[in-house]
Amino acid sequence: MSLTRPASTCRAVLISAIASGQGKTTVTAALARRLVREGKRVRVFKTGPDFLDPMLLARASGAPVHPLDLWMVGVEASRQRLADAARDADVILVEGVMGLYDGKPSSADLARAFGLPVLLVVDASAMAQTVGAVVCGLRDYGPCKVLGVIANRVASSGHATMVAESLRDVALVATLPRQTASLPERHLGLVQADEVADLDALLDTLADALVLRDGVDNWPLLQFDAAEDRHSNQHSALLTGKTIAIARDAAFAFVYPANIDCLHALGADIVFFSPLADDAIPANADAVYLPGGYPELHAETLADAHAWRASIREADAAGMPILAECGGMMALADMLVDAQGVSWPMAGVLTGTVRMQTKLAGLGMQSLPTAHGHVRGHTFHYSRFDTSLVPHAHTTRQRDGSAGEAVYLRGALHASYFHAYFPSQPHAIAALLGADLTMPMTMTTHAMPDAITNHKANP
Structure with a gap:
């Protein structure tokens, strides 16, 4: 027997891409910092197992970043995390892992499990109209509900216009220009947040550079229901006194x-x-x-x-x-x-x-x-x-x-x-x-x- 908790509503998206290296973490961090500076309460999650990206995203959002994963964390525990976050936040951002359909379960599986629309990050540095073909393919392959596109490493306003025109019925939600400074990496991924000199200044620079073509207040409101087991707050005292x-x-x-x-x-x-x-x-x-x-x-x-x-x-x-x-x-x-x-x-x-x-x-x-x-x-x-x-x-x-x-x-x-x-x-x-x-x-x-x-x- 379980007790159903009150539903929570919040604007929430999953941020994914065609592959690693498109700039998902950079874009997610920039968006989180931008929304926080606008006075929004932001919670960020990371799909799958990861330690380094969450450190950076926690600095950008000002709140701890937990993993969401249908296997490691579990369906109901992930649902509970989302419901708890929705009670306290205006916006939830979930950064995907690798490409949208990579892995079983994949980021697309996670999005479908919880009704999350997808924001697709596309590295547009070597593309223009072909961005539309990439986006349509990602949307239709699953299929997956796509809220819009964030074009990364855009060269100019003219370049952004060409990308927008290529998307047909998909919205260009934001653009991020090419950056002279980037998040440093090493063999296991990003450098730990505390090791990056002037990280907050870098996050502010990214947030300033992000061009939002429409406000997040126009994103759909999602409802998150979570069932809490009647024993969930009766934790064992197995380590009490230790x-x-x-x-x-x-x-x-x-x-x-x-x-x-x-x-x-x-x-x-x-x-x-x-x-x-x-x-x-x-x-x-x-x-x-x-x-x-x-x-x-x-x-x-x-x-x-x-x-x-x-x-x-x-x-x-x-x-x-x-x-x-x-x-x-x-x-x-x-x-x-x-x-x-x-x-x-x-x-x-x-x-x-x-x-x-x-x-x-x-x-x-x-x-x-x-x-x-x-x-x-x-x-x-x-x-x-x-x-x-x-x-x-x-x-x-x-x-x-x-x-x-x-x-x-x-x-x-x-x-x-x-x-x-x-x-x-x-x-x-x-x-x-x-x-x-x-x-x-x-x-x-x-x-x-x-x-x-x-x-x-x-x-």
């Missing part, structure tokens, strides 16, 4: 905001510490969470962080639960060989050497099997871990069910390249962080309909 120490700095920044919310909902107290600042694990910690990030860019600093390295070795020796994801696992190895071939000593908790490479080593949606259910998430890394350790298990690829990332388990230490989305199975996460599983559990986890569960995502 303090989770979470590494947080430029080397360990890949954390879903929902993961932190989930730990709070489980009753945990949270303290943050910085390995880059050579912080030892806080003395009151009962468990440690080492998220992913860019340890390879800070290997020299981590190698010199003697207090941090000694404290994590002591915590491991004492049997403290440690959950290490991707970059967190890399920092626990004996050595890390960076992209220049220089070797740096790491914490020495896990036997083996991490080696950076130019070839992508892991990408895609995966799930982690545990005794308390499957935890959903993803993997994305450019390094490999050369080790004599025997994996305790492997994750499962959502695309085809094959074995994915190795999972290393030794005592209370759990390490893998896998990034977990904690709300997909809070009970399992609590267990990994040392919960007393003899306690009764009331927290519910979302269930996916077969139609979504059986989708196979492209990596």
Whole structure:
């Protein structure tokens, strides 16, 4: 039995494109900043697993950016996110992933699931009238409901006119001219927001350059209904009384905001510490969470962080639960060989050497099997871990069910390249962080309909 919450109305769109590299994030950030400066309350979401784009979009909109995904987050949990946002916002922007129809489920699947009209971003720098053919193809292939087009990298007002004339019955909603400054990138995607000098000035420049040909007040109002389970606010106290120490700095920044919310909902107290600042694990910690990030860019600093390295070795020796994801696992190895071939000593908790490479080593949606259910998430890394350790298990690829990332388990230490989305199975996460599983559990986890569960995502 469920309780139906009041419907929420809001103007909302999904921003997509024909492929990556068209400028979706830049356009979404520019639009968000523009609307915020006009006094609108804006909430932004990102389709699929991502850590870097949401950091930038959060800065542009002034609010946390959560993922929406029919598989990893779940249909009803995504619907709930939209309904909650619609109660507080005037406009919701959902940035798509890759091209409109890429992946299963795709951005188009997400748009259709929640009735979101699509704004198509097209890089018009090397096109004029052909933009119309691209847009008509994207609209009709699905088909998909297209609200309009944002033409990116437009050369002039005359160029914009040619693009508008090519669109036939589709509106040219906005244009963004070619920019001399752009958002910097590195091997995993955009540079972290806090690392970009004068980021707010850059966002303001993009917002100023965006030419809106019609106001968003003319966009259709959408209604979002969400059912809330009657137990949804009766969270389990599995981590009550426990303090989770979470590494947080430029080397360990890949954390879903929902993961932190989930730990709070489980009753945990949270303290943050910085390995880059050579912080030892806080003395009151009962468990440690080492998220992913860019340890390879800070290997020299981590190698010199003697207090941090000694404290994590002591915590491991004492049997403290440690959950290490991707970059967190890399920092626990004996050595890390960076992209220049220089070797740096790491914490020495896990036997083996991490080696950076130019070839992508892991990408895609995966799930982690545990005794308390499957935890959903993803993997994305450019390094490999050369080790004599025997994996305790492997994750499962959502695309085809094959074995994915190795999972290393030794005592209370759990390490893998896998990034977990904690709300997909809070009970399992609590267990990994040392919960007393003899306690009764009331927290519910979302269930996916077969139609979504059986989708196979492209990596």
